Amino acid sequence: MKLSICNQLPFQSTGRTIVKNNNRTYETDLGYLSAGDVIFSNYTSFFRGYDCSLFFNQWNSLMNLFYEKFKDAKKVNFYDFGCSDGSEACSIAIALKETLGDRSEKFFPIKAFDGDEYIVEQAKSGIIDADKRDISNITNFTFGKLEKYFNVNKKDDNFEDYPYTLKSKDILSDNIQFAKGDFLSELDNVEKSNSIIFCRNFWPYLSPEYIDKVLLKLEENLDQSSIVVIGNFDRTTPNTAECLRNLGFREIKHNVFSK
Numbered sequence: 435m436k437l438s439i440c441n442q443l444p445f446q447s448t449g450r451t452i453v454k455n456n457n458r459t460y461e462t463d464l465g466y467l468s469a470g471d472v473i474f475s476n477y478t479s480f481f482r483g484y485d486c487s488l489f490f491n492q493w494n495s496l497m498n499l500f501y502e503k504f505k506d507a508k509k510v511n512f513y514d515f516g517c518s519d520g521s522e523a524c525s526i527a528i529a530l531k532e533t534l535g536d537r538s539e540k541f542f543p544i545k546a547f548d549g550d551e552y553i554v555e556q557a558k559s560g561i562i563d564a565d566k567r568d569i570s571n572i573t574n575f576t577f578g579k580l581e582k583y584f585n586v587n588k589k590d591d592n593f594e595d596y597p598y599t600l601k602s603k604d605i606l607s608d609n610i611q612f613a614k615g616d617f618l619s620e621l622d623n624v625e626k627s628n629s630i631i632f633c634r635n636f637w638p639y640l641s642p643e644y645i646d647k648v649l650l651k652l653e654e655n656l657d658q659s660s661i662v663v664i665g666n667f668d669r670t671t672p673n674t675a676e677c678l679r680n681l682g683f684r685e686i687k688h689n690v691f692s693k
């Protein structure tokens with residue numbers, strides 16, 4: 435299930451938060467929430483944020499940029515934080531494979547983390563709910579090779595929002611490692627050099643104190659060879675682009691930052 439609605443947090447006690455979201459109630463021990471915050475949403479989609487039409491494909495150009503930037507590196511460390519149900523990590527893997535072919539090998543495995551235990555379990559299962567736009571984005575991007583990457587199941591007509599289920603094939607699941615992980619804590623484990631940090635579309639859910647700590651770690655734990663990628667939502671409050679520029683990062687492509 436993908437959640438697209440944010441509720442107000444009812445309360446927080448002893449670091450565990452009960453979050454009610456429409457028709458399901460679940461608990462999370464994400465430490466970055468505090469009482470009164472708008473809770474996070476797991477909303478995601480395939481090939482989110484960049485155009486992937488046939489004639490103007492920004493996902494291709496992003497992968498080509500990575501290839502050029504890391505041309506001399508033997509291994510590139512690819513991290514996807516706040517990965518939700520896995521749509522983003524799968525999009526990255528497909529984009530790497532379709533754009534770079536055999537040259538994509540050094541970018542794998544993608545290490546994908548989310549702080550929400552429930553959604554990580556879903557990502558690990560390899561089963562992703564998809565809507566019509568997801569299906570058309572994947573089909574367009576791969577020139578019709580949707581079934582190279584997924585077993586596709588059409589649900590019955592009651593599932594209007596997400597009428598399809600996609601089950602990742604080995605070509606994806608062999609190359610993506612999903613784990614529960616908090617962004618701030620996991621930044622202590624990233625490789626300093628030749629790393630790509632996808633951290634898209636969740637910065638507005640983080641507290642100012644948490645963000646300050648994240649920024650400090652990005653500054654200390656990455657060197658000039660590494661890259662940080664944010665989402666459009668992250669340019670609202672806080673304006674993460676501005677925060678990264680203040681740290682000395684340059685925006686080398688829309689939402690893509692390098693020291």
Ligand SMILES: C[S@@+](CC[C@H](N)C(=O)[O-])C[C@H]1O[C@@H](n2cnc3c(N)ncnc32)[C@H](O)[C@@H]1O
Binds near residue numbers: 550
């Ligand atoms: C709105 S979704 C975005 C998913 C995906 N990155 C995208 O752009 O489509 C945000 C995800 O980030 C996760 N998240 C939020 N704060 C996090 C944190 N501090 N550490 C790890 N995951 C976090 C949430 O659980 C949620 O699944």
